[in-house]
Amino acid sequence: MRLLPLPSGALRVRLDFDEAHLLDQLTGQLIELLQSHSRTALDPDPLFASLEVGGSEATPEDPALARLFPDAYEADDDASQFRRVTEQGLINRKLQDAMLVTSELGMGNAPTEGDEPEPVEIEVTPATLSAWVRTLTALRLAIAARIGLDSDEAHERLLVTPDTRGTVLVYDWLAAILESILRMQTTPEED
């Protein structure tokens, strides 16, 4: 992964083919997870989709979904009521973000056999930044919930456990991408 800030305020991110492929696969899995929890088809109008009502009332059983859609209140009644009016809109917005990432990665076409797979270059613009950082975060939250990474100590332990080591490395790699994008985002006029 390499990053280059552009004069326009955008950021050029260059990923090796394998990195782009992995990110595309993970984002695809996130989309499937979100769709599995969605109660309606995604409205093609982004505004209507983001205002959609009709979420569930109970905390999701899947730990990844439970972390992506946490309770907003300590009291169950209030938490259920909040979830009912906000959850579907949140699902839809997370779907829209993830779909933007997938489409920007443009991995639909597999490289022709025999060709050297080429690196993938994307531009993260001020307009697409939030979709990128939210999606990278959603991926990290979902992965952490799935493998029980809930503390620094768990991170160390899971990293040396053969079954989870690969997943932790992917999780750390996503953190590195996110951190780099955020660091490049520090523009002089903000300080």
Next chain:
Amino acid sequence: MMSGTRARPELRRRERISPVPDRPWQTVVWDDPVNLMSYVAYVFREHFGFDRSESERLMLRVHTEGSAVVAEGTREEMELHVEAMHGYGLWATVRQAGSP
């Protein structure tokens, strides 16, 4: 950010009587082991429009004390903030000031 100020049809939230009307409501952001400190500070700048030092101060409070109150106001306003925080993947809750 749009998500912070979006108008919402009145019908969407049932009329509720707050148990102690004179106490403000709060948006609480909780520490979690996943979100990067730089990301939490970014979200505070982006959503609440805090300057860099205020965002860093609140982020550090979340990190060292386990949680921080990042906004106070009406219940409806706090719910919009919490919904936005969930949109960013932060762990946030609504509570009334003085709650245990």
